[in-house]
Amino acid sequence: MKETTLVIMAAGIGSRFGGGIKQLEPVGPGGEIIMDYSIYDALEAGFNKIIFIIRRDLETDFKEVIGRRIEKKVHVEYAFQEMDDLPEGFVRPGDRTKPWGTGQAVLSIKGLVDGPFLVINADDYYGKEGFRKIHDYMVNEMKEDDPVYDLCMGGFMLANTLSENGGVTRGVCRIGQDGYLKAVTETYDIQRQGDGLKACDEQGNPVFLDTDCHVSMNMWGFPASFLDELERGFPEFLSGIREGDVKSEYLLPRIIDRLVESGKARVKVLETPDKWFGVTYKEDKKAVADSLKVLIAQGVYPEKL
Numbered sequence: 001m002k003e004t005t006l007v008i009m010a011a012g013i014g015s016r017f018g019g020g021i022k023q024l025e026p027v028g029p030g031g032e033i034i035m036d037y038s039i040y041d042a043l044e045a046g047f048n049k050i051i052f053i054i055r056r057d058l059e060t061d062f063k064e065v066i067g068r069r070i071e072k073k074v075h076v077e078y079a080f081q082e083m084d085d086l087p088e089g090f091v092r093p094g095d096r097t098k099p100w101g102t103g104q105a106v107l108s109i110k111g112l113v114d115g116p117f118l119v120i121n122a123d124d125y126y127g128k129e130g131f132r133k134i135h136d137y138m139v140n141e142m143k144e145d146d147p148v149y150d151l152c153m154g155g156f157m158l159a160n161t162l163s164e165n166g167g168v169t170r171g172v173c174r175i176g177q178d179g180y181l182k183a184v185t186e187t188y189d190i191q192r193q194g195d196g197l198k199a200c201d202e203q204g205n206p207v208f209l210d211t212d213c214h215v216s217m218n219m220w221g222f223p224a225s226f227l228d229e230l231e232r233g234f235p236e237f238l239s240g241i242r243e244g245d246v247k248s249e250y251l252l253p254r255i256i257d258r259l260v261e262s263g264k265a266r267v268k269v270l271e272t273p274d275k276w277f278g279v280t281y282k283e284d285k286k287a288v289a290d291s292l293k294v295l296i297a298q299g300v301y302p303e304k305l
Contacts, residue, residue, distance in 0.1 A: 003115040004138055005049040006042040008035060009105050009218070010062065010122035011081040025279055027288045029296065030304035034125050034278065034288065035066055040305050042118070043074060045131040046139070051112055053079045053105050079108040087235045093246055101249025102218060103237070107230040116142055119220045119252070125288065126219055127274025128300070130154035134221045134270060141268075144223040149265035151226070151256065153181065154219035154272050158190070158197075159211035161276040165283040167191040167199075171216030171253035172209065173269065181260055181267035184216055184253045214269065216253055217276055229264075230255070 026033055039050060050070060054062050059078070070076055083092050083099060085108065099105070106119055116138040120126060134152055143150040161170060167189035174183040187207050190199040199207040237250045259265035277288050295301055 002139055003049055003113075004047045004135060005051055005113050005115065005117040006039070006047045007051045007053065007106065007109055007113075007117050007119045008038070008122050009053045009081075009102060009119065010035070011053050011055045011058070011099065011105055012122075025285060027279070027285060028292055028305070032292075032305055033066060035122050036305050037125055037292070037301065038120060038131075039070060039074075040301065041126070041128045041131045042135075044128070045135040047074075047118065047131070047135060049075045049077070049113075051077045051079055051109050051117075053081055053108055056080050056082065077112050079112060081105045081108050086238065090235065090238050096246040098247050098249070102252040103230055103250035103255050104234060106222075106252065107227060107234060110227045110231060113224050113227070116144065116221060116223050119218065119222065121218050121278070123280075124217055124219075124276060124278040125291075126154060126217065126276065127272060129272040129274050130156075130219050130270065133272065134219070137268060137270060138221055142221070142223060144225065146223075148263065149226055149229065149259060150223060150268075151265055152221040152268040152270055153216055155214045155269040156217050156219075156272060156274070156276055157211070158209060158213050158215045160274070161215055161217060162190065162192060163278075163280050163284055164192075164287065165281040168280055171218075172207075173214040173216055175214055175269050179269055181256075181269055183260065184257045186251065186253050214271070218252060220252060220256070229259070 028036065052067065067076060081099060081104060086092060118134050134154060137152045162168060169186060169188050170190055171184040172187045173181055176182050187199050190197060197209050197211060199209050201207050233255060234250060241248050256265060256267060260267060277291050279285050279288055296303055
């Protein structure tokens with residue numbers, strides 16, 4: 001059976017959440033965390049391996065809360081994202097406290113996969129459809145040795161991915177009539193304002209969005225060969241950081257956007273109507289718990305996973 005891996009990025013501490021480890025907050029009636037539901041959906045879709053990307057200082061707590069429990073259900077491995085894990089010739093600036101971003105996080109799994117893998121955030125609920133569609137694409141359509149990287153992504157409607165408690169960052173997508181991604185732009189502080197939306201770009205300039213546009217939620221499907229691209233691109237990214245800049249990140253949406261623009265990658269957008277929810281802010285926790293109660297009442301999930 002083809003190995004298909006779910007990679008969960010769980011290395012971050014949620015500053016907007018109030019300093020706690022938001023990925024480990026219980027939200028289900030049996031004490032489940034959001035990751036439990038993502039793993040449940042992924043295993044149901046056919047994924048047969050899990051890699052958790054964590055920080056070494058979180059390892060003990062992480063394994064206690066979820067790791068050892070999941071190890072009883074599926075093969076589990078761990079990768080570690082560390083700020084000092086840099087290519088030869090590069091040193092972390094002493095005043096940098098921010099991680100290097102999702103590109104470096106995923107690069108940490110190099111050597112642990114030899115087949116296609118799906119990357120998700122630990123603190124996002126994605127729904128079942130995206131896992132099923134991406135797994136089917138990986139197994140039946142993805143070309144793993146193509147010189148043009150064959151990628152896929154879960155395409156969510158922006159209206160289904162907003163928080164009622166503050167702004168969110170999303171990769172806003174432009175999609176061609178053929179269903180392939182044309183561009184993805186990181187857009188910040190997206191939130192409802194009256195009957196519309198407010199948002200801004202990286203420089204703080206206003207951005208105007210429609211609620212029915214597609215966005216990326218960091219639900220990306222990759223062939224194993226994509227890790228070679230991340231490895232090649234990381235030193236280039238580090239070399240381009242301006243002196244004094246301690247916040248720039250090596251981000252998947254920007255990496256993918258550049259590859260699409262240059263013709264080095266194509267990304268099949270697999271639309272999902274599911275509603276996202278997540279614990280971006282402390283106030284989101286109750287809404288997530290209430291949403292899960294509704295899904296359990298509808299028979300989407302058992303009372304206890």
